[in-house]
Amino acid sequence: MTAEPADRAARSRGRRLGVMGGTFDPIHHGHLVAASEVANMFDLDEVVFVPTGRPWQKSDQLVSPAEDRYLMTVIATAENPQFSVSRIDIDRGGPTYTTDTLADLRAENPDAELFFITGADALNQILSWRRPGDLFDQAHFIGVTRPGHTLTDPGFPAGSVSLVEVPALAISSTDCRARVAKGQPIWYLVPDGVVRYISKRRLYRDG
Numbered sequence: 001m002t003a004e005p006a007d008r009a010a011r012s013r014g015r016r017l018g019v020m021g022g023t024f025d026p027i028h029h030g031h032l033v034a035a036s037e038v039a040n041m042f043d044l045d046e047v048v049f050v051p052t053g054r055p056w057q058k059s060d061q062l063v064s065p066a067e068d069r070y071l072m073t074v075i076a077t078a079e080n081p082q083f084s085v086s087r088i089d090i091d092r093g094g095p096t097y098t099t100d101t102l103a104d105l106r107a108e109n110p111d112a113e114l115f116f117i118t119g120a121d122a123l124n125q126i127l128s129w130r131r132p133g134d135l136f137d138q139a140h141f142i143g144v145t146r147p148g149h150t151l152t153d154p155g156f157p158a159g160s161v162s163l164v165e166v167p168a169l170a171i172s173s174t175d176c177r178a179r180v181a182k183g184q185p186i187w188y189l190v191p192d193g194v195v196r197y198i199s200k201r202r203l204y205r206d207g
């Protein structure tokens with residue numbers, strides 16, 4: 001039996017939905033720990049990982065095909081019943097703007113509370129994102145600590161951003177890519193299935 005729209009709306013009412021956006025090239029344990037910690041601290045029902053389609057602020061660097069980044073994100077999150085992956089930023093096409101991500105997720109989840117999770121480095125850049133003034137009305141932002149970056153509030157609108165400490169994992173996608181290019185292991189930096197996917201698809205071999 002399929003659910004009536006009213007049932008679906010009732011089920012999504014009051015849901016607390018975390019949103020973890022990222023290029024995930026590749027996804028690593030720093031991303032997963034941040035999402036897991038925030039889900040616990042903020043009593044989230046679900047965290048949806050949203051791989052970027054075209055990350056316009058990384059246009060000066062080579063980014064792996066969206067389908068590879070999407071599949072690695074699915075592999076990394078598959079075993080956690082609280083985690084899911086959305087294709088919205090990939091399927092929309094064009095440069096990826098978080099204001100669009102949040103508008104689309106709002107349309108899919110009209111009654112959910114949205115919490116956008118971001119590391120300290122990304123949060124520090126947020127005023128350079130598209131329509132920063134709108135973002136804080138679209139979701140509550142949660143900035144998480146990340147080794148090597150300072151987590152500060154430069155004067156965000158009152159009550160719009162929470163800054164939280166998560167277990168420190170000095171892992172970055174840049175470092176994982178560089179390690180693969182040099183033939184060094186990335187076991188335990190990323191989930192095992194992601195190590196195998198990178199090897200199977202021969203990603204990052206050319207530096």
Ligand SMILES: Nc1ncnc2c1ncn2[C@@H]1O[C@H](COP(=O)(O)OP(=O)(O)OP(=O)(O)O)[C@@H](O)[C@H]1O
Pocket residue numbers: 021022023024025029030031034117118119120121122123144145146147169170171172173174175
């Ligand atoms: N080790 C980490 N601890 C906490 N947050 C992280 C960590 N790594 C990434 N993040 C956050 O996850 C989100 C997505 O990050 P992204 O996919 O760009 O990974 P990255 O490791 O920063 O990649 P790259 O090195 O290619 O820039 C961003 O908000 C980022 O700040």
Ligand SMILES: O=C(O)c1ccc[n+]([C@@H]2O[C@H](COP(=O)([O-])O)[C@@H](O)[C@H]2O)c1
Pocket residue numbers: 020021022023024050052055057058096097098099122128129130
């Ligand atoms: O909205 C923007 O203009 C914007 C600019 C840069 C980054 N973002 C978002 O920030 C998140 C982390 O991005 P990245 O590229 O650091 O992985 C991801 O969800 C991006 O879509 C968003």
